[in-house]
Amino acid sequence: MPAPKKTARRALLVTSAVVSSLALTAPVSYAAPKPSPSTTPSATPPADMSTVGGERLGRPGTQVNLAGGVPVLPKDLTARSWVVADAESGDVLAAHNAHWRLPPASTMKMLFADTVLPRFPKTTKHEVVPSDLADIGSGSSLVGIKEGETYSVHDLWLGVFLRSGNDAVHVLSKMNGGIDKTVKEMNEHAEELQALDTNAVSPDGYDAPRQVSSAYDLTLIARSGLQKKDFREYCSTVTAKFPGQTTKNKKGKSVRDTFEIQNTNRLLAGDSDIPVYQGIAGVKNGNTTNAGATFTGVAERGGKVLLVTVMNPEKGEHNEVYKETARLFDWGFQAAGKVQPVGELVAPRSATQSGAQPGANDAGEAGGSGDTDTSSKPAVGASAANGSSGMGTALGIAGGLLVLLAAGAFLINRRWPLPDLVRRRSRS
Numbered sequence: 001m002p003a004p005k006k007t008a009r010r011a012l013l014v015t016s017a018v019v020s021s022l023a024l025t026a027p028v029s030y031a032a033p034k035p036s037p038s039t040t041p042s043a044t045p046p047a048d049m050s051t052v053g054g055e056r057l058g059r060p061g062t063q064v065n066l067a068g069g070v071p072v073l074p075k076d077l078t079a080r081s082w083v084v085a086d087a088e089s090g091d092v093l094a095a096h097n098a099h100w101r102l103p104p105a106s107t108m109k110m111l112f113a114d115t116v117l118p119r120f121p122k123t124t125k126h127e128v129v130p131s132d133l134a135d136i137g138s139g140s141s142l143v144g145i146k147e148g149e150t151y152s153v154h155d156l157w158l159g160v161f162l163r164s165g166n167d168a169v170h171v172l173s174k175m176n177g178g179i180d181k182t183v184k185e186m187n188e189h190a191e192e193l194q195a196l197d198t199n200a201v202s203p204d205g206y207d208a209p210r211q212v213s214s215a216y217d218l219t220l221i222a223r224s225g226l227q228k229k230d231f232r233e234y235c236s237t238v239t240a241k242f243p244g245q246t247t248k249n250k251k252g253k254s255v256r257d258t259f260e261i262q263n264t265n266r267l268l269a270g271d272s273d274i275p276v277y278q279g280i281a282g283v284k285n286g287n288t289t290n291a292g293a294t295f296t297g298v299a300e301r302g303g304k305v306l307l308v309t310v311m312n313p314e315k316g317e318h319n320e321v322y323k324e325t326a327r328l329f330d331w332g333f334q335a336a337g338k339v340q341p342v343g344e345l346v347a348p349r350s351a352t353q354s355g356a357q358p359g360a361n362d363a364g365e366a367g368g369s370g371d372t373d374t375s376s377k378p379a380v381g382a383s384a385a386n387g388s389s390g391m392g393t394a395l396g397i398a399g400g401l402l403v404l405l406a407a408g409a410f411l412i413n414r415r416w417p418l419p420d421l422v423r424r425r426s427r428s
Contacts, residue, residue: 034172045080049099052194052345053216059096063248065340075326078314081215081323082293084332086225087298087305091341093332095215098343101197104213105286106141106164107294108205111198111213113160113234114225115189116176122154122230133167134173137206140166143261146245155243161234162263164286169204179203194346195220207290215309220345222283222296222307226311235282235298238263266322267297274319283307285321293321299329306332307345 044060051058063285064073064310073094081097127150134141143158143165145151151171159168169312173182182203190198197214199219205211225231241258249255263269265285279299286294292312299306308328313320 006417015243028402045100046098049097049101050197050214050216052099052196053092053346055285057095057216057343060097060100062094062096063098063342065342067338067340070339071331071334073331074324076315077327078320079310079312079324080314081309081311082328083215083219083307083309084328085219085223085307085334085345086308086332086336086341087226090223090345090347092216092341092343092345093306093335093341094328098216099197100311101199101212101214102294103207103288103291104198104205104218104311105207105217105288105291105294106205107284107286107296108200108203108211108213109160109164109169109286110218110221110225110284110296111186111190111195111200112169112173112203113157113231114221114228115186116172116182116203117157117225117228117231119155119176120172122152122157124153125150125151126156126171126175128171132171134170135179136166136170137202137204140204141264142167143242144244144259145171149243149246149256151243157230157234158237158240158242158261161282161284162237162240164284166204166206173203179232190217190221191304192350193217193220193224193348200340201387205286205288205291207288215311216345217298218294218311219307219309222298222309223345224348225283226298232282235284235292236268238269265295265297266319267295267299267326271319271322274322274326277322277329287321288306295321295325296324297329301333302339304333304336306336308332 047060049058049060056063062073062316066072079096081100081102083095083098084093087094104378128145128147130147133145133147141164143160143163145156145167146158153172153175154346156168156172160172170179173179176182176185179202183200186200186203187198190196190200195213195217197212198217199210199212201208225235239260239262242261244257244259246254247258265280265282267273267280268282270276272296277297277299279301281298281300283296283298287294294309294311296307296309299308306329310321310328311323313324315324317323360416
């Protein structure tokens with residue numbers, strides 16, 4: 001789809017004069033230093049952080065503009081870092097230590113997917129060999145891939161997004177030419193996206209020295225990934241059937257059972273102490289000893305599409321990262337159109353340099369089909385291919401989520417029909 005010659009950014013309705021922000025400030029850094037990433041983050045953010053996206057985003061503390069009619073931020077936020085952004089305009093509505101470089105855990109898989117997903121058609125088959133599963137970190141989350149079994153690329157990506165399976169990540173990385181090559185390409189892609197706080201060491205986000213990202217970068221990466229139709233489908237799938245191990249039945253015939261996997265994103269799947277969030281459609285969660293809990297989510301409500309990233313809440317309550325994310329979503333939907341932004345999600349370097357549209361392979365499906373799917377007709381109720389559950393897949397988001405690069409900015413088509421995932425969940 002050709003990029004329009006002119007793209008008007010949606011104007012924010014800002015109330016009268018903007019009063020002082022809630023910045024818990026230290027001296028402002030007008031440079032954009034890139035400090036050496038550390039293994040274990042300090043207890044306080046550095047005084048000098050990147051200013052990509054705006055000078056205020058480089059300041060420590062909370063950044064938000066207060067004016068008449070703008071709701072106050074939730075009082076019980078304990079995360080080290082967070083960002084609330086408008087996914088359509090790219091405006092950062094509020095942020096807290098946005099560029100603090102912290103361990104990302106499995107949210108790093110968003111960068112892995114955004115980098116590798118276009119390389120293979122989803123129908124590609126791969127027989128797993130022992131070397132594919134070598135060097136998986138101890139205690140890693142696994143989807144249950146077995147040596148000697150054959151999986152489709154579609155199966156593997158379901159394992160990555162739903163179960164955060166490091167085994168699936170390693171198999172895809174080996175298919176892509178190996179771990180080292182994949183990590184190198186991830187870092188190159190991060191540079192292209194201007195996610196300059198990010199340094200990938202492993203493709204799966206497993207704790208490793210110098211593996212870091214930031215709430216700003218994870219939001220930027222998620223926004224890029226959501227351009228891809230298959231990325232949107234996988235990150236919004238709640239449940240799916242995954243291939244099991246091949247066995248012999250009583251007649252001596254080889255059979256292969258399946259087992260159900262569920263998305264570990266609790267705002268998408270729900271849990272005992274947290275409901276499915278209205279309008280949620282992904283994106284990715286993570287949790288490791290070093291990183292704590294991390295999460296980037298996307299949701300639509302009332303025609304607004306927001307991205308929220310939360311990193312490492314200090315409060316130890318069960319599902320706290322999701323609870324703080326939900327409160328920030330609630331605030332963002334109330335504040336959108338009223339609050340003046342404190343920064344922006346920048347476009348990729350190639351876009352700012354040339355104003356060119358991304359290739360069909362980026363906007364479309366994995367493997368270069370180029371299907372941008374401009375129809376606004378939601379596909380709710382349909383079943384995804386290869387056993388993904390129709391009730392568990394927000395397929396409606398594939399209908400109208402198109403990203404154009406114009407005038408150096410991302411704009412997402414506002415026609416994004418998301419089903420009500422609460423009503424669509426299985427009652428069995």
